[in-house]
Amino acid sequence: MKVTEHFKNAKDTLFSFEILPPLKGQTLKGLFDHIDPLMEFKPPFIDVTYHREEYVYKQRENGLLEKRSTRKRPGTVGICAAIQNHYKVDTVPHLICGGFSKEETENALIDMHFLGIDNVLALRGDCVKSESRFVPEPDGHHYASDLVKQIDDMNKGRYLDEEQIDCCNTDFCVGVAGYPEKHFEAPNARADLRWLKKKVDLGAKYIVTQMFFDNKKYFDFVANCREIGIDVPILPGLKPITTKSQLTLLPSLFHLEIPDELASALEACKDNKAAAELGINWAVQQSKELMLAGVPCLHFYSMGKSDSVRKIAEQLF
């Protein structure tokens, strides 16, 4: 079922979460052990992230270094199918532009369609770690909006290099990313919003936000979206802080601010156990206010750890 249909059918705020594919070589059992404790909160859908290739340098026998491409967390689409079969719950594979030609994108979407996956989160992806800016494949997409357009075309039966095939259209519900604190590459918040609107105009049906720790940023972002005519559901993305080091890690990785009250309390934590407790309490307070404001769904970044998300959900659902 489509994510947006779940919103339409819902009587209360929904609970959903995002997981990472296991590291290469690990089994699905570890992943299910992570998902199992969260299933009692009845997520209507689970997101699975996509991880592009990284470059590593291996030393050859002659001492020279060889640059090799490797993917540490492959398997997004297969994992989605396995979760749908095992838990009978919808999944949302993330699909990125980086590393994909248009044809590879089309093939990935055809696989998803055959596997009964109805949703996809369309993203640009970040640059590879060794590069300073995003470089698309020679025949790939520059922006998430181009990817949204390709999916929307397939939904209309328009495949690459084919005449329109009326009998064989897909019917994906497409989500996209939004940034309450602005995407770090955008020259300003207004420009970032205009590009977000373009994604919606081209066919995106809902938005999931980057994590934020100050609800005012989310409420202002939603108000600004509505003002320029973005009228699709906007899901707040929430991440509970779990370690002291995230005080500096999260701002540097995700280009966001940690409010002073939370930052000071985190600095005062004597260890990671105390930090995790603080993170849970903060996320519960954030969630309660967001639920009161009538958000359709609270979307949690579990990042491979279900403990904190479970403790938060126990207090809310």
Ligand code: FAD
């Ligand atoms: P875009 O919407 O393409 O925007 C990228 C930048 O370009 C922005 O600054 C925007 O303002 C600007 N822009 C957009 N269109 C144009 C245009 N036509 N002309 C000029 N400028 C333009 N990354 C992964 O690799 N895998 C994941 O699974 C993943 N999941 C994510 C889930 C969520 C909810 C979020 C918020 C992010 C996720 N990311 C993931 C990270 C994401 O890929 C990065 O933030 C990436 O840098 C931007 O992706 P985007 O889809 O927002 O890009």
